[in-house]
Amino acid sequence: MSELPETIGGVSAQRPAHRIENLILSLSLGAMVLVPIAEILLRGLLRTGIANAAALVQHLVLVAGMLGAMVAARENRLLAFSGLQNLLPPVAARWGLLAAAAAGAAVSALLAAASYGFVASERAGGLELAYGLPVWLVQAVMPLGFAVITLRIVRHGAADFSGRGAIVGAGALAALALSSFAGSSSATWVALALLAGAALLGAPMFIVLGGAALALFSGDGLPIAAVPLSHYQLTVNPSLPAIPLFTLAGYLLAESAAPQRLVRLFRALFGGVRGGAALVTVLLTAFFTSFTGASGVTILALGGLLMPLMLGVHYPRRSALGLITSAPALGTLLPPALPLILYAIVARQPIETLFAAGLVPALVMTLPLLALGILDSPRGTAREPAAPGELGAALNAAKWELALPPLALASLMTGWVTPVETAAFAAGYAFVVVVFVHRDLSLTADLPRVMTECGLLIGGILLILGMALGFTNYVTDAQVPDRATEWVTGAIHSRWVFLLALNGLLLLVGMLMDIFSAIVVVVPLIAPIGAAFGVDPVHLGIIFLANMELGFLTPPVGMNLFFASYRFGAPLSEIIGCVLPSLAALAVGVLLITYVPALSTWLPELLRH
Secondary structure (H helix, E strand, O other): OOOOOOOOOOOOOOOHHHHHHHHHHHHHHHHHHHHHHHHHHHHHHOOOOOOOHHHHHHHHHHHHHHHHHHHHHHOOOOOEOOOHHHHOOHHHHHHHHHHHHHHHHHHHHHHHHHHHHHHHHHHHHOOEEEOOEEHHHHHOHHHHHHHHHHHHHHHHHOOOHHHHHHHHHHHHHHHHHHHHOOOOHHHHHHHHHHHHHHHHOOOEHHHHHHHHHHHHHHHOOOOOOHHHHHHHHHHOOOOOOHHHHHHHHHHHHHHOOHHHHHHHHHHHHHOOOOOHHHHHHHHHHHHHHHHHOOHHHHHHHHHHHHHHHHHHOOOOHHHHHHHHHHHHHHHHHOOOOHHHHHHHHHHOOOHHHHHHHHHHHHHHHHHHHHHHHHHHOOOOOOOOOOOOOHHHHHHHHOHHHHHHHHHHHHHHHHOOOOHHHHHHHHHHHHHHHHHHHOOOOOOOOOHHHHHHHHHHHHHHHHHHHHHHHHHHHHHHHOOHHHHHHHHHHHHOOOHHHHHHHHHHHHHHHHHHOOHHHHHHHHHHHHHHHHHHOOOOHHHHHHHHHHHHHHHOOOOOOOHHHHHHHHHHOOOHHHHHHHHHHHHHHHHHHHHHHHHOOHHHHHHHHHHHO
């Protein structure tokens, strides 16, 4: 599976319509930052605020997410399996692409129609968002967005009009068949089988999840408007805006000269010790991923800096590839990592509690990888101690970036600002640092491009999460978690055996699903089972995320594998071989986290007291 984005700063803006689309997306993200910051200032200085500010920001997430998904479809960068068509002969691959596009067009068109029905019912309700703005007018971005995505799936599915006509015809027949056989369980199974085939042929992940949800609801004779309703409920979740806001902060840092400043600092700190290059790689990439929210972005942003650094001290290329590919996954447990926030939302746990819970386990996962990096470092080679005064100069150059994590966490822990306001502060702070303090990015030439790229990532992820929530809601309504809990507790009687089985299950999940959709789909299934065995929900969350770190590195959908292959021009088979030692080292950390609950629960309990 490929992770968005495949390049940094690669969004096209050649056509006027594209430039307008990019601009609206950038303005939506900018408003998401400004509204919470204005709310903080008004509350602190004038003891007033913006009417319904939280709901405004939540609905801006809906707008930015749909616009970002439209841009992702425009650029043909919707998150998808790598595609069986890569292994097929050219003629078969072309037909496979047409079939995947037809499935995508059918599902996306049905989602547009279902969204229209949902918005029409909301319009009849007459609710207002703020300042006389009707809620339905903002929600209208959903049917518009899915309609545009449908057209863009068709356009990318074939290069000629005859091929596109075939896609439209096949897609229309598929959509009509699903609508006509509502209430038929046999038709549901046929639809699910076709979607599985489309997934193997490269259909976007949101199509597979959304199509499955549509088929299941339709098969039970339920209104398919429940699927866009689930997407809407997810995007307007009160805590969800923290995800795109922290992502924007990370993107601003990634696109600036911050990586060079941080590499300089870490090199000055650790260059004089054995394994210093490995220390720089592990610590810096983990730190960077915690803010970018995407380990693939870290590989793209830092890989070109870290590979020459490691090879320059005669580090084996194979070991260097393995470490650069693996270490970014460690940021999953470091606040304000997006998986921590999403897990807190899905499992209904306080975000600050998950932030605290991830710190010690992140260290536990990091130490085995650091040990591996140091052991692999060549003996007897020249080290690079910092020149006199270099450490101070490097620290002074990177002080603004280093201040961001403690400032954000301190503001959150005080309780004076909400997690969303903290994320907005982080994004605003990063903007000021890279645009006005260091002047790495131009306000007019660079910022719209960076924000559009960030919006593309956010839109692609939120589209998957919304469809995954629709699927999960059906599973929950069908009482699958209750039945699973009953079966597991009847078959397994030891908590420790359950935890071992859970590790095996999550390893399999990580091999087949990306971390974001896995959280939405799998967590509601395992949470009640964990509760039945007396597993602390916070501990269960850290176990889940630690296992998902392994998923970044395991084929067939280990996202870091594809990014490293793309970034360094190495065959995927070579990358897989390079990360095997790192996988073993990280597995040690996962086992420690699983069987020593205090590693996850000690710090949150300490902070509560």
